[in-house]
Amino acid sequence: MTLSTALTTALTGLNASARDAATVSSNLANALTEGYAPRSLNRASSQFGGVNLNGVTRHIDAALLQDLRGASAGLAGAETKQNMLSRLQSLVGTPGEANALTTAVDQFESNLIDAANRPDLELRLQTAVQAAGTLVTRLNSASDGVQALRQEADHAIAREVEGLNRALGQVAELNRDITAAQLQKRDASALMDQRQALIDQMSETLPLRQMPRPNGAVALMSTGGSLLLDGTARALSFTPSPAVAAHMTQANGLLSGLQINGTPVRTDPTGKIGGGRLAALFDLRDSQLASAQTQLDAYALDLASRFQSGVDPTLAPGDAGLFTETGMVASAGAGLASRLRLNPLVDPNQGGAAWHLRDGLAAASPGETGDATLLNAMLDRLNAASTASPLSSAAQSHRDHAGSLAALFAAPNVTASNNHSYHDFRHAALQEAALAEGVDSDAELQRLMLVEQAYAANARIIETVDQMLQTLMRIGT
Secondary structure: OOHHHHHHHHHHHHHHHHHHHHHHHHHHHOOOOOOOOOEEEEEEEOOOOOEEEEEEEEOOOHHHHHHHHHHHHHHHHHHHHHHHHHHHHHHHOOOOOOOOHHHHHHHHHHHHHHHHHOOOOHHHHHHHHHHHHHHHHHHHHHHHHHHHHHHHHHHHHHHHHHHHHHHHHHHHHHHHHHHHHHHOOOOOHHHHHHHHHHHHHHHHHOOEEEEEOHHHOEEEEEOOOOEEEEOEEOOEEOOOOOOOOOOOOOOOOOOOOEEEOOEEEOOOOOOOOOOOHHHHHHHHHHHHHHHHHHHHHHHHHHHHHHOOOOOOOOOOOOOOOOEEEOOEOOOOOOOHHHHEEEOHHHOHHHOOOOOHHHHOOOOOOOOOOOOOHHHHHHHHHHHOOEEEOOOEEEEEOHHHHHHHHHHHHHHHHHHHHHHHHHHHHHHHHHHHHHHHOOOOHHHHHHHHHHHHHHHHHHHHHHHHHHHHHHHHHHHHO
16 A cells, blocks of 8 residues: 555545544534434445445334324324314213303202292292203303304314415425435435424324335325325315304315315324224314214203293293294204294393293283192103103103213213323333334443544554655655
């Protein structure tokens, strides 16, 4: 080996050591950076002596990353459902709570009993009327709350779709940058980190499968099989509704579905977008919250029907009973719970009189103050067994129907809570495994010591060659 060859070899070694030191430094500095993958320098011996540097390798476990993204999607969907379903349950409350619907039912029945025991006392009649009004108000409030949650879900879907479109465009742009960097033999690791963080974020909204493409690019499709990005990004479209009412559904076209490049896709949990936050929001808006509204409407119809016919002899056929649908006879229909009203004839706040509760809604004047016949008939109707699908398949009293409604509102929240616990545990376990695959600070420090030794050795060679050249020059003179 000539002195010039030795010098050239040592210089390549110094360059490699400097690049190694920079790589180790980057790894240590980003040990806690989300989406960062550890790097290592690719070396190869040169046929002319020394070392060639063949770029930087990012070390990732593709299978683990895919599992973690799936777990992130499951956790995001579970969190979304748990949040909304816990708020749904609070709309009717838990039996025993002061603001629970069952408490309002108990109070109405108790005040009606008090009025029947002393029908001559105007205050007791007024108290019973107030309790009936409170029960109606609770139902109206619960129904309005369900539709507010549906509208919140509808607007959240729009935000998620907008975020997905923006992120897909950014990933497509990063694909182009990465491809250009690799063709120009530049390090694209930082761009790949940024792309990975974007895809990780998108996976919470929609579970994604990543597929490699030439020159470092990737394609993306949902785990359900919908292609979202392959060279160019597909456009997702959704139209939020300015207001959501009980009768509005995706099935009847009054609420928007989801389209990918103009093609409608199924939005139910088993469809092509199932598994993440987006599917959870569609399921809440179109299924779970819609079912809750149906249950409230069934309860409202049961309440109104008990006082409609065969109870008040002063009512003519077609006259509304104690509980009305905005003044008319209540009938089955979406949103009945929000339209239920107390008959104004019995409500002093609406120009009526409380004595109508004792003497009949259509009575022209007060009757015998001690006659509790109508009040007792109302109590009998409250306690009579009747069916109210889908609250219960068995005939029950109205109070039992209220309990069934509370249980139906609570059950999805319990399921969502258990589901969230499972997804949280799974995500935490996979996250821990992913962190273990990340930067090992101890190993990097050991590697840095080796780099330091290699750098010193190459520097010593250069120093020795320099001394030898100086010696040769002195001999020549």
